[in-house]
Amino acid sequence: LVLVLADMARANPPMSGAFLAELTRHLQGQSPHFAFANSWLEHRLSEQGLTTERLVLAEGQAQAADQVSMGNSITSLRFLGANDWRAFVERHSQVERILREDPVGVYAQMDFTTRDRYRHVVEEVAKRSRQSEYDVARDAIQLAQAVAAERPDDRTAHVGYYLIDRGRVALERSQQMRVNPRTLADRLGRRFPLFFYLCGVFLVTVGATDLFLRAASWQGARSWSLVLLIPALLCATHLGVGVVNWLATLFVAPRPLPKMDFSEGIPxxxxxxxxxxxxxxxxxxxxxxxxxxxxxxxxxxxxxxxxxxxxxxxxxxxxxxxxxxxxxxxxxxxxxxxxxxxxxxxxxxxxxxxxxxxxxxxxxxxxxxxxxxxxxxxxxxxxxxxxxxxxxxxxxxxxxxxxxxxxxxxxxxxxxxxxxxxxxxxxxxxxxxxxxxxxxxxxxxxxxxxxxxxxxxxxxxxxxxxxxxxxxxxxxxxxxxxxxxxxxxxxxxxxxxxxxxxxxxxxxxxxxxxxxxxxxxxxxxxxxxxxxxxxxxxxxxxxxxxxxxxxxxxxxHRWMRGDWQIAWWLLPWVPRLAAGRVENPISALSWWKIFDNLRRSLVPIAMLVLLLTGWLLSGPQVGTAATVFVLAVVGTVPLLSALSDLPRKPRDLPLMAHMRVTAGALGKQAEQFLFTLLFLPYDAYISFDAIARTLVRVLWT
CATH class of the missing domain: 3.90.550.10 (Spore Coat Polysaccharide Biosynthesis Protein SpsA; Chain A)
Incomplete structure (x- = not known):
């Protein structure tokens, strides 16, 4: 025992309350031989003006207080978890009370996600203007009320029209919202989306085609440039559309459609x-x-x-x-x-x-x-x-x-x-x-x-x-x-x-x-x-x-035949039942969708023609350039898509798990890439067969 106490004294352990209380509890009721240890402990405490009784009492009180505090904390966490914070926020939100004055009475009947989106738009507009959220919400209601007085059934009589629809521009102007370059670009993009989309596709397409034709010319295929132009251009459109679509998914946030709350039953x-x-x-x-x-x-x-x-x-x-x-x-x-x-x-x-x-x-x-x-x-x-x-x-x-x-x-x-x-x-x-x-x-x-x-x-x-x-x-x-x-x-x-x-x-x-x-x-x-x-x-x-x-x-094959059957809708005049031909009513975006489907069906044919022309007619140097070009067209966007997920690790996912998921996605993209290349000749044949059958049936038989 003396040796143990000597080692303890030499180590000079910290005399914390928990340690001393536990040590005293173990020494009590032991053999008289342990009285020496008690004396040593009392001596150490007296140097600090304490006694074992006072220390044990203070430690007990501290533990009791900690137990009460932990109990209260757990009870509070349970309350926080059980409380409906959606209802709490909406009960105490001034913006919510104002928006519920929607003149057509729709706002209160919407689901929480849609109402929350409306409130976030009010917050966003207020941050970029000199008005408070209260004032922004009030002005949105007033814009809706002005329409509801004359046309209560019009969609512009709903407050949401001025928050998430075309009326938002009018609301932003009424708030004198500060317009920075990003806001201006967003407005232009929302107003002319198809123009900017097609400009992006055009630039990537022309740039990729130009690079390929320059590479082919360097390899001595200058005389074949016109022959290579059309298939190269079609292949490059595949790259252009893919790159622009990939960029759009990165920079344009998805916006869910507004929704009514029919959880209690459909009216x-x-x-x-x-x-x-x-x-x-x-x-x-x-x-x-x-x-x-x-x-x-x-x-x-x-x-x-x-x-x-x-x-x-x-x-x-x-x-x-x-x-x-x-x-x-x-x-x-x-x-x-x-x-x-x-x-x-x-x-x-x-x-x-x-x-x-x-x-x-x-x-x-x-x-x-x-x-x-x-x-x-x-x-x-x-x-x-x-x-x-x-x-x-x-x-x-x-x-x-x-x-x-x-x-x-x-x-x-x-x-x-x-x-x-x-x-x-x-x-x-x-x-x-x-x-x-x-x-x-x-x-x-x-x-x-x-x-x-x-x-x-x-x-x-x-x-x-x-x-x-x-x-x-x-x-x-x-x-x-x-x-x-x-x-x-x-x-x-x-x-x-x-x-x-x-x-x-x-x-x-x-x-x-x-x-x-x-x-x-x-x-x-x-x-x-x-x-x-x-x-x-x-x-x-x-x-x-x-x-x-x-x-x-x-x-x-069936889809491609259907796409080519409606190619008439690319023309200014289209067939209509019992009316001969009428002016084509579809929008520019719908026109592009039809054209894009036709373009997509031609891409496998263009790739195969480009490879055959490059290798069989122009020589191995041009064939190599054509092969690299086709590989880039097929593989660039999947590679970018897989790699772009690498830095975007979910907060709750461990790093190694995220790396495994990303590696798996990259491996899957590689398999799809190889599969596409292996079956390219057959896919080209299927596309050609579908197009030829449809054109023969539509134009002749």
Missing amino acids: PDHRTMVVVPTMLSRAEGVAELLEGLEVRFLANRDVQLHFGLLTDFEDAPRETMPADEELVRLAKEGVEQLNAKYAKHRPDAFFLFHRPRRWNAQEGIWMGYERKRGKLAELNALVRGGARDRFSQVVGDTSVLPDVRYVITLDTDTQLPRDSAREMVGTMAHPLNRPVLDRQRRRVVEGYGILQPRVGVSLPSAQRSWFVRLFAGDAGIDPYTRVVSDVYQDLFGEGSFVGKGIYDVDAFEQSCGGFPENAILSHDLLESAHARSALLSDVELYEDYPSRYPTDVSRR
Whole structure:
């Protein structure tokens, strides 16, 4: 013991209260031999004017105080975690109280995300002007009230028009907001987005083409410059569009569409029909269709949502085939059973709309009129009181059809996640999104007639093959990503319709009801151009991805044929049903979208022609230059995209994990790069075949 005390005295440990209290507790009640240690301890404490009793008492009081403090802290943290801070902020915000004076009463009915966006805009304008947030909000309300007094139903009577729409310029002027170069550039970009976008594409395209032609000339191919010019220019457009799109995703923040809060239920005046346009081909397929319809219903239960199958038979040489009657019977009985199963709560939830075959003289076959486009057009006519004779079977309570305002159209394999239909309807119902139709040009000019949610890959299909894992992207539900970037939506305020989304029945029918018959295979882009579509980036649907390369090629072949069929819409005059030719009503942006699709289908052909011309006709030096050029065109943007993620590490993600994710993305881009190069000849053949078939059919046969 003496030796232990000697070592302790020599080490001169700090005499903290916790140490001394614990040491004293262990020494108490021990053998008398430990009295020597107690004496040493008392001696050390007396040098500081303390005693063990006073020290133990003080330490006990300190620990008790710490326990109370920690308990209070934990209770406070629990309160902070359980408290609804959204409601707290809105209860105490002066800006919130002012904005709730919206003359059309829409602001209070919007969801929190949209209201929060409005408040942030008020904050942003106030920071860059001499006004307070209170004054900015008050002036925005006054601008809306001035319009509401004369045109209460106009979209400009809503306060949001002056915060996130075209009226913001008027609000900024009224606040005498300071205009710096960045603000001026932003205003010019928002006012003339297509001009600056195309200028960027033009500069990159011309620059890349010039570099290649100079390199080819240095290698002695000056006489081949004109031959190389056109394929090089087409290849360079691929690089130009890719680089400009990549820059846009870096510098232009995604802006979600404003949305109404329908979390408690969809109002009766926004009744919606969810339909699956499909074919009745086999009994097992009918059962799968009915099961999918029920799953969508269970995930999106609302009294104002109805679910239906919009069906045709497969093409046939005769009007009726032996299996037709049985297929219709199965579909009819299945829908009736679903209505009976949920009759206690929703007797009118499920529908079947089935069309008979009609003779198509041009195709020489019995088929559903205009396929999917015809299905939707005749459904629109049915819900507006007509076209009953176009359907051989209508199962369900048809009394609700006249009240249907929106239609959500899905493919057979499209999943409709929980409450996503309600989110889509809530976005469509917002006054800034409601379509405004130019009746003379038969085109939506403000708001949107169609909303296209983003489409992801369903989890079951994502692991079916190496091809899916390589090209389908991340599968499943991402709970952390609410809004994604889309170049067209972020820059131009418009998206592109891909056949799965929600549309306003009246706006869609009035703007898209005059397309010519037997002339349009791919109608989505034209419908998007006439009805004006937007990307609903914070709502995601899921569908299967082609598991094999031939399946994907077949799909792309069909898309390219459809793109070249609507090439007429690049001309000043376009065909219209029962009207011959009329002036082309589409916007410059829609014109560019059609042109860009045609350009994209020509790029594989141009790459192959450039390589063949360089190697076979101009010699190995020019062939090498052409190869390097094609490699740069294919690989530059994927490489930039992967590397740009490297410095953008999420705050909560460890560095090594972020490096692994980035390396994985880079490796995936490299695999896609090699795959594209290996299959370039076949892709060029598929593109040429699709273009040639379409031009022959459109121009001659």
